[in-house]
Amino acid sequence: MLKINKITVKSILTKSGFPDDDFCINPYSGCLFGCSYCFADFMRRFSGHAHEKWGEYVDIKVNAPELLEKELMNLEKRIINGAWKSKSLRKKPSIVVGSVTDPYQGVEAKYEITRKCLEAIILSRSTAKFNILTKGHLVTRDVDLLRKIPSIVVGFTITTTDDTVSRLMEGNAPPVSIRLKALKKLNDAGIGTYVCINPLLPNFVKNEKSILKLFQAIRDTGNKEIWLEHINLGGNKLKRITRILADKAPDQIRYFEAAKNEEYKNDLNRLIFRILEDFNFKIGGGGIFDHVRKTVIVRDKKDTKKMSKTDWVIEEVGNI
Ligand code: SF4
Numbered sequence: 001m002l003k004i005n006k007i008t009v010k011s012i013l014t015k016s017g018f019p020d021d022d023f024c025i026n027p028y029s030g031c032l033f034g035c036s037y038c039f040a041d042f043m044r045r046f047s048g049h050a051h052e053k054w055g056e057y058v059d060i061k062v063n064a065p066e067l068l069e070k071e072l073m074n075l076e077k078r079i080i081n082g083a084w085k086s087k088s089l090r091k092k093p094s095i096v097v098g099s100v101t102d103p104y105q106g107v108e109a110k111y112e113i114t115r116k117c118l119e120a121i122i123l124s125r126s127t128a129k130f131n132i133l134t135k136g137h138l139v140t141r142d143v144d145l146l147r148k149i150p151s152i153v154v155g156f157t158i159t160t161t162d163d164t165v166s167r168l169m170e171g172n173a174p175p176v177s178i179r180l181k182a183l184k185k186l187n188d189a190g191i192g193t194y195v196c197i198n199p200l201l202p203n204f205v206k207n208e209k210s211i212l213k214l215f216q217a218i219r220d221t222g223n224k225e226i227w228l229e230h231i232n233l234g235g236n237k238l239k240r241i242t243r244i245l246a247d248k249a250p251d252q253i254r255y256f257e258a259a260k261n262e263e264y265k266n267d268l269n270r271l272i273f274r275i276l277e278d279f280n281f282k283i284g285g286g287g288i289f290d291h292v293r294k295t296v297i298v299r300d301k302k303d304t305k306k307m308s309k310t311d312w313v314i315e316e317v318g319n320i
Helices: 041-045 066-082 114-122 137-146 163-169 176-187 202-206 208-220 239-246 250-258 261-276
Strands: 005-009 013-015 023-025 057-061 092-098 130-135 152-157 190-199 225-230 284-289 294-298 312-316
Touching: 005 284, 013 066, 023 066, 066 114, 066 294, 114 137, 137 152, 137 176, 152 176, 163 176, 163 239, 176 190, 176 208, 202 208, 202 250, 202 261, 208 261, 225 261, 239 250, 261 294
Parallel strands: 005 057, 023 092, 092 130, 130 152, 152 190, 190 225, 225 284
Antiparallel strands: 013 023, 284 294, 294 312
């Protein structure tokens, strides 16, 4: 049974562990989309839900918008008087909306906490850079507000073009066909976007056509930037995914088991770099992220058709 609770929080602008963001805003705690590979399920332990299943509860932070306006105004004062220092060389803070929850999951249609947070951003006159990460097409409802925020982009997580796969791996999230339409709508409306292909789903190694189709579908929406990341099967992830697949797609389990191997990752790196040559995407972070090794694999040589696994550069990155 799904549990929906209203809560109040003491703070809403919290430090981000992402290498590219200084702060995060999570209007909800928990996520009813309940993706099989979600890395945010560790949050159960920190939010009093240790004994509940990820995907079956959500806490609605009812005072988030009010707090956000105040906290952004304070941050702005710190920027002006030089008291704020970025962990990178950025002059303005970078803030992600939705690092451990989806800000446009279904409850947002009724509670509008994310929408009200956007209103708070506008009222605060914040000069920070904002970045919304979602799988929810509901974000298109807020185009009117997004247009009023000078520096904001919307990232959609899109891992496949097949609705059956997205339904299987991404629980209650909107099917990917709907996400692609929403992505196009944002691009048509002039809102900056990017796509997170995170995780790279394991059967891709055996299926070059799927990657090609995915890149083409993303390009057709007008989106120009993509971020790529290998699947993180640490902790209990493989167990959880195996449980889900055992019922509906047991033949896929072996691909996920193989995805832990270096050989699998090397094959996939080689394939992706080669296919990318036919696309003009900007690659976020410059390459393919590997959370387990805390590295980003960067294409090094031009002729990827002949690439061996030593032909790319592995760069250390911070927390990912
Ligand atoms: S939408 Fe994001 S936060 Fe929500 S369950 Fe899926 S991966 Fe986790």
